[in-house]
Amino acid sequence: METFPSDIFIHIVEELEIEQDHETLRSLSACCRRISPLCQRRLFRAIRLKIWRNILPKLSRLASALETSPHLGSYVRSVTISFQSAIEQKCAAIYTVLTSILSKMHRLEKVDLYWNWHGIGDWTALTSNTTCHQFCAEIHRIVQTQHLIHLGIRYINHFPFELVTTRAEVLDLAEVDCHCFDIDVIESSPITESLSTEPSTYPVIRNFVLGGIAWPRILSEIVVNGQTLLHTPPSVPPFDFSQVKHLSVQWDCERDRLQTEKILGNTRAIHSFDLKGTKIIFNSP
Numbered sequence: 001m002e003t004f005p006s007d008i009f010i011h012i013v014e015e016l017e018i019e020q021d022h023e024t025l026r027s028l029s030a031c032c033r034r035i036s037p038l039c040q041r042r043l044f045r046a047i048r049l050k051i052w053r054n055i056l057p058k059l060s061r062l063a064s065a066l067e068t069s070p071h072l073g074s075y076v077r078s079v080t081i082s083f084q085s086a087i088e089q090k091c092a093a094i095y096t097v098l099t100s101i102l103s104k105m106h107r108l109e110k111v112d113l114y115w116n117w118h119g120i121g122d123w124t125a126l127t128s129n130t131t132c133h134q135f136c137a138e139i140h141r142i143v144q145t146q147h148l149i150h151l152g153i154r155y156i157n158h159f160p161f162e163l164v165t166t167r168a169e170v171l172d173l174a175e176v177d178c179h180c181f182d183i184d185v186i187e188s189s190p191i192t193e194s195l196s197t198e199p200s201t202y203p204v205i206r207n208f209v210l211g212g213i214a215w216p217r218i219l220s221e222i223v224v225n226g227q228t229l230l231h232t233p234p235s236v237p238p239f240d241f242s243q244v245k246h247l248s249v250q251w252d253c254e255r256d257r258l259q260t261e262k263i264l265g266n267t268r269a270i271h272s273f274d275l276k277g278t279k280i281i282f283n284s285p
Helices: 006-015 022-031 036-044 056-068 071-075 089-103 123-128 133-143 254-266
Strands: 046-051 078-083 110-115 150-154 168-177 180-188 204-210 220-224 227-231 246-249 272-275 278-281
Touching (some): 056 071, 056 089, 110 133, 123 133
Parallel strands (some): 046 078, 110 150, 168 204, 204 246
Antiparallel strands (some): 168 180, 272 278
């Protein structure tokens, strides 16, 4: 195997499906020193964690692996965390270990947080909860890093999106459901020496997708320094919709049509408009 070109090994490892071939990748990593780094990168590229009462042993094994082999943390590009149970004092050890795990992931590009417990999760309540406030602080640190290009939030209210938006110039934004957002950073703001936390400009939305939202969502207009911005208070910070290229919406009632008209009234560069799968292409001037 030592005479095989590296491209062959790379192709083999990349063709393996992480869900179906997880054990195969682990076996290859253990039996062949040459393939081991390739398999480890594949195994640790995306990590999914379901937080429930009996998760501590699994988290402890992952934390131990990252502690003894620090290079593994740099392989992680995506992490998905799903809250599956109530956050209670007896879960404190879980969030302590989880915080340690996240602190060792230095190259995260994608973070997705899912609230799969009862109702809607309240991020403000989580940050003030002594059981998990350090975990929340670590999430805040991660989403402000320059590496992050995607943030997904599902059924969590009052998340501080400004931690991401204040360092971005151009975004893709999808509001797929009630308190469900996908934010993709297309262009980041230049890193400056300024200590000010106030953004110099508001992010420009390039593509905007509005799913079938069955809640009283109202886009509000505000004018800042002569610039008209739209936002959904208190969930979403203000954005500049003037440069929207693609708009996709699901109309369920008259209110949805009115909100769409607000976006169309603010944009000056729209290229395509998708209404429930029917796409309209606008000619460039």
